Amino acid sequence: MSTEFIFEQLFDETSSTLTYIVGDAVTREALILDPVDHQLERDLGVLAAHGLTLVLALETHAHADHITAAGELRRRTGAKAAAPFNCGIDPADLHVEDGTAIRVGSETLTAIETPGHTAGSVCYRWRDAVFTGDTLFIGGCGRADFQGGDAGALYDSIVGRLFTLPDATRVFPGHDYRSHRVSTIGAEKRTNPRLAGKSRDEFIALMAALNLPKPKLIDIAVPANRNLGLPHGG
Ligand SMILES: N[C@@H](CCC(=O)N[C@@H](CS)C(=O)NCC(=O)O)C(=O)O
Ligand SMILES: [Fe+2]
Numbered sequence: 001m002s003t004e005f006i007f008e009q010l011f012d013e014t015s016s017t018l019t020y021i022v023g024d025a026v027t028r029e030a031l032i033l034d035p036v037d038h039q040l041e042r043d044l045g046v047l048a049a050h051g052l053t054l055v056l057a058l059e060t061h062a063h064a065d066h067i068t069a070a071g072e073l074r075r076r077t078g079a080k081a082a083a084p085f086n087c088g089i090d091p092a093d094l095h096v097e098d099g100t101a102i103r104v105g106s107e108t109l110t111a112i113e114t115p116g117h118t119a120g121s122v123c124y125r126w127r128d129a130v131f132t133g134d135t136l137f138i139g140g141c142g143r144a145d146f147q148g149g150d151a152g153a154l155y156d157s158i159v160g161r162l163f164t165l166p167d168a169t170r171v172f173p174g175h176d177y178r179s180h181r182v183s184t185i186g187a188e189k190r191t192n193p194r195l196a197g198k199s200r201d202e203f204i205a206l207m208a209a210l211n212l213p214k215p216k217l218i219d220i221a222v223p224a225n226r227n228l229g230l231p232h233g234g
Helices: 037-047 068-077 151-164 185-191 200-208 218-225
Strands: 007-014 017-024 027-032 053-058 080-084 092-096 101-104 107-113 122-126 129-133 170-173
Touching: 007 037, 007 185, 017 101, 017 107, 017 170, 027 037, 027 101, 037 068, 053 068, 068 080, 092 151, 107 151, 151 185, 151 200, 170 185
Parallel strands: 027 053, 053 080, 080 092, 129 170
Antiparallel strands: 007 017, 017 027, 101 107, 107 122, 122 129
């Protein structure tokens, strides 16, 4: 593994989505994780500013609240698209499963299947960090009430998979609704109000009582995202 890498965390105000770019500073190849449709030009600009060639657009899950730019980035740049196997994103070039190693130059991301927010949700471990998608947020977690979501499975994914990573592992979530940007596994174990000191049953009860309104875009976004954000037939 080269020690030289490029890393960018980018925020979309409209959907509170965090998008990430990971690049190899030597080969200048890069991937983008969870890109948002209307941030396409921003993201191409960031890649160009670093002199990076996009080789992969990667998803943590089929999003319910915004549309991915993965398909359009593939069309514009020739990058491949990768998505979790269980998300129904059929046109992806690569379907990610537990343990799948995603290589970009000499950087490697390793997939961890973390069902719960959706049935197919995946997190990605990279160096001393983990990209947690909507499985684990800073001081919160994704909801579990649609797309095969399951609060018990979410608890098992967070506690059984993410919380068994080293405490110093940095946590980069897929959304943040309160201006947080990075945490650690150790800090989330100690202080995340959804999880710290909570039993599995208490977590399930807490999630069942959230009663959140459904995301405004869900009926448009989920079918679009299963087609990498492109219009069907497009
Ligand atoms: N108000 C937002 C809600 C977005 C939403 O529900 N986001 C999901 C992730 S796709 C979530 O897990 N939110 C957690 C929460 O709101 O506590 C919208 O309409 O888009
Ligand atoms: Fe989500």
